[in-house]
Amino acid sequence: MVGARLNANLLVPDAFLAYCVAMLVTIERLTKIFGRFTAVDDVSFAVHPGEIAGLVGPNGAGKTTIIHIMLGLISPNAGTIRLFGKSLEADREQILQRLNFTTPYMAFPVRLTVLENLRVFAKIYKVHDPVAKITELLEQFGIGHLKNKPVSRLSSGETTRVGLCKAFLNDPELLLLDEPTAYLDLQAALQVREVLLELQRTCGTTILYTSHNMLEVQRMCNRIIFLNRGKVIASGTPIEVTRKILKEDRDAPALDEVFIRVAGRQPHEAVSY
Amino acid sequence: MKPYRISAVILRHAYEVRRNANHITYMVYWPVVNIAVWGFFTLYLRHGDHLRPGVISCLLGAVILWGLFNAFQRDMAVGFLEELWSRNLVSLFASPLTISEYVTGLIIVTVAKAMIGLIVESLIAWLFYHYDIFPMLPKLIPFILNLALFALTIGIAVTGLIFRYTTKFQAMAWSFAGILMPLSCVFYPLSSLPSFLRPLAATLPTTHAFEGMREAIERGGFSASHFKSGFELNVMYFILAVGFFRWMFEAARSRGLLVKME
Numbered sequence: 001m002v003g004a005r006l007n008a009n010l011l012v013p014d015a016f017l018a019y020c021v022a023m024l025v026t027i028e029r030l031t032k033i034f035g036r037f038t039a040v041d042d043v044s045f046a047v048h049p050g051e052i053a054g055l056v057g058p059n060g061a062g063k064t065t066i067i068h069i070m071l072g073l074i075s076p077n078a079g080t081i082r083l084f085g086k087s088l089e090a091d092r093e094q095i096l097q098r099l100n101f102t103t104p105y106m107a108f109p110v111r112l113t114v115l116e117n118l119r120v121f122a123k124i125y126k127v128h129d130p131v132a133k134i135t136e137l138l139e140q141f142g143i144g145h146l147k148n149k150p151v152s153r154l155s156s157g158e159t160t161r162v163g164l165c166k167a168f169l170n171d172p173e174l175l176l177l178d179e180p181t182a183y184l185d186l187q188a189a190l191q192v193r194e195v196l197l198e199l200q201r202t203c204g205t206t207i208l209y210t211s212h213n214m215l216e217v218q219r220m221c222n223r224i225i226f227l228n229r230g231k232v233i234a235s236g237t238p239i240e241v242t243r244k245i246l247k248e249d250r251d252a253p254a255l256d257e258v259f260i261r262v263a264g265r266q267p268h269e270a271v272s273y
Numbered sequence: 274m275k276p277y278r279i280s281a282v283i284l285r286h287a288y289e290v291r292r293n294a295n296h297i298t299y300m301v302y303w304p305v306v307n308i309a310v311w312g313f314f315t316l317y318l319r320h321g322d323h324l325r326p327g328v329i330s331c332l333l334g335a336v337i338l339w340g341l342f343n344a345f346q347r348d349m350a351v352g353f354l355e356e357l358w359s360r361n362l363v364s365l366f367a368s369p370l371t372i373s374e375y376v377t378g379l380i381i382v383t384v385a386k387a388m389i390g391l392i393v394e395s396l397i398a399w400l401f402y403h404y405d406i407f408p409m410l411p412k413l414i415p416f417i418l419n420l421a422l423f424a425l426t427i428g429i430a431v432t433g434l435i436f437r438y439t440t441k442f443q444a445m446a447w448s449f450a451g452i453l454m455p456l457s458c459v460f461y462p463l464s465s466l467p468s469f470l471r472p473l474a475a476t477l478p479t480t481h482a483f484e485g486m487r488e489a490i491e492r493g494g495f496s497a498s499h500f501k502s503g504f505e506l507n508v509m510y511f512i513l514a515v516g517f518f519r520w521m522f523e524a525a526r527s528r529g530l531l532v533k534m535e
Contacts, residue, residue, distance in 0.1 A: 073531045108359065
């Protein structure tokens with residue numbers, strides 16, 4: 001059931017609610033249309049507590065839109081989202097207190113220092129002993145020396161790491177990471193992946209991860225949800241998705257090949273797996 | 274609403290004021306220039322010695338209160354624009370911070386900044402032009418509150434427009450008060466307007482505030498009717514502005530504009 005398309009008709013309401021509580025994330029028949037463009041088309045999936053799930057697909061697949069809907073930044077046209085067993089519409093504050101997110105495409109007020117920016121977010125999330133927490137996170141992500149630097153003087157890779165520190169401020173139970181290593185060089189990306197895995201191991205944080213780097217997804221994610229043109233076209237472990245989409249009996253995951261196969265397909269060739 | 278989240282918004286803007294010299298320009302520089310120019314003008318008028326008593330006081334009082342009104346509505350919208358320019362909106366609204374907490378925090382920051390301008394202007398008027406607004410303050414405070422409420426109402430409406438139409442409407446942040454100025458009877462009484470414009474002017478809380486101010490300065494009285502009319506209009510406009518803001522915010526969410534604002 002998990003990772004496969006949910007079918008609410010198969011479950012009586014009480015059982016469905018119990019299922020939503022057991023899953024950290026339950027997305028059911030989510031649709032978002034911008035004008036005449038369907039960005040997310042009847043998408044359903046669930047995420048287990050403690051897993052790292054990858055939301056992958058080519059540009060325009062709907063990954064970022066789904067994350068923004070999960071954060072309440074975009075309202076969907078149809079479908080339901082339950083996080084921690086609660087409805088996002090009804091319990092927005094409680095839900096957002098327990099999760100966090102980052103993307104390299106967001107920014108911080110540039111005149112404020114790294115510490116000042118993070119103190120503002122620490123206040124929003126009511127972090128106990130904010131300076132100690134911020135210092136610890138900055139050290140973990142290797143940017144302790146930048147604490148008193150204005151954000152305007154940071155490189156994009158350094159700003160990305162400040163975003164990651166912001167994402168861990170409230171010890172989130174669920175972390176939404178939208179291409180977290182996009183602006184990082186190879187060494188920094190490796191370091192960030194190690195920190196993420198370490199934090200996930202020690203804190204049991206559930207992570208929903210988007211990336212175009214398929215090797216990274218293979219290394220990081222227990223399970224992936226493959227999207228194309230707003231639809232889920234396959235989900236499962238990296239090897240399961242490889243086999244489903246390539247329709248070959250592979251011994252090892254080959255998500256790069258899968259990605260190229262899906263991204264190279266013309267709209268009229270769209271196939272459901 | 275959680276006070277600690279409101280205080281986070283205040284902290285964010287306090288840091289910005291400390292780091293950004295533009296805020297000092299807005300808070301102190303322009304009020305000083307404003308009162309200096311009008312102060313010299315009133316000194317010039319005093320030499321003529323043929324003005325009705327109280328006219329000069331009304332003029333300086335109007336300059337100070339209009340400056341306050343302008344600062345309120347501008348700082349509210351500019352405070353929000355700062356989030357937009359720094360692309361900080363996504364992080365803020367993807368956090369537990371609610372829109373009401375954000376707006377409340379912004380209102381508190383705006384009030385504090387406008388008060389600094391008011392104090393600076395009043396001190397200059399007192400020290401250099403011997404115009405002491407402070408003894409009149411008890412009678413002016415109700416009208417100042419009405420002006421502040423209307424300015425915040427406009428700030429909320431303009432912020433709503435910026436949410437929906439992004440920076441295309443950012444010029445409104447600086448200019449909206451100017452549109453209302455001719456009809457607000459800042460420097461002249463309502464009776465001096467052409468008769469066909471008077472009913473329209475009477476629909477503005479600013480008109481009632483400045484009429485009340487003139488009553489207080491010229492005759493030392495308190496015009497309860499102007500205060501009541503201004504307040505009733507304010508309540509109506511405030512409710513409309515909050516509804517309009519929510520409508521614009523939801524429209525922005527629906528169109529995915531919150532994540533694309535630049």
